Amino acid sequence: MRAVGYVRVSTDEQVDEGFSLAAQRKQVTAYCEARDWSLGLVYADEGISGKEIKNRPALQLMLAAARAHEFDVVVVSKLDRLSRTTTQLLALVHECFTGNGVRLVSVGEGIDPTTAAGMFVMTILAGLAQMEREQIGERTRMGMAEAKAQGKHIGKVPYGWSMGDDGRLVAVHEQQELLRKAVSITGKHGVRIAAITMGWPLSSLKDRLSRLEQQVFKPRQRKA
Numbered sequence: 001m002r003a004v005g006y007v008r009v010s011t012d013e014q015v016d017e018g019f020s021l022a023a024q025r026k027q028v029t030a031y032c033e034a035r036d037w038s039l040g041l042v043y044a045d046e047g048i049s050g051k052e053i054k055n056r057p058a059l060q061l062m063l064a065a066a067r068a069h070e071f072d073v074v075v076v077s078k079l080d081r082l083s084r085t086t087t088q089l090l091a092l093v094h095e096c097f098t099g100n101g102v103r104l105v106s107v108g109e110g111i112d113p114t115t116a117a118g119m120f121v122m123t124i125l126a127g128l129a130q131m132e133r134e135q136i137g138e139r140t141r142m143g144m145a146e147a148k149a150q151g152k153h154i155g156k157v158p159y160g161w162s163m164g165d166d167g168r169l170v171a172v173h174e175q176q177e178l179l180r181k182a183v184s185i186t187g188k189h190g191v192r193i194a195a196i197t198m199g200w201p202l203s204s205l206k207d208r209l210s211r212l213e214q215q216v217f218k219p220r221q222r223k224a
Helices: 021-034 057-067 086-100 114-149 173-189 191-200 200-214
Strands: 002-009 038-046 073-076 101-106 161-165 169-171
Touching: 002 021, 002 057, 021 038, 021 073, 038 057, 057 086, 086 101, 173 191, 173 200, 191 200
Parallel strands: 002 038, 002 073, 073 101
Antiparallel strands: 161 169
């Protein structure tokens, strides 16, 4: 079994011997030796908070190695060394570890997915991560539906309009005039001549006119 370790201390924890990098390395090394696992790198983030994953260089290197399938198991002294935020921890387990065939072992919590009990716990953690993502998606969809019901615009603001303080689109007079001109020229001479005349890229002209044709931004609008 190819193993790596991950250890971390924040500035405040460095005074505590139980949280020291040396103490964590000792736990990780002893655990791997007891199971005859081949321990490679022990990634270490020193003096860094566990709040933000993106701000930890050693963790980012380890995640890159996980995606490259360079090891089979990552060993930590406690789960909070990876993250103090449950949502982040679940995302790491599901997307970065389980999703890449990597197992996560926590010495402190006794989680070892190479055992039946440990695999059960990991399955639950992965399931919770999936449920959390689905719930976020549901909340997002509900929020968008509510915004639409209130007449608010969702998505990119189309040319010819700006976003008002109340979330509704407000017509921009100058741009509306240009749109009307583009429609007129297109009707008489076609889109290519219209694009040249307006000085717009052909793709931009087509996109703006298609939005007009589909009436994407006409319902529930108010003029400035």
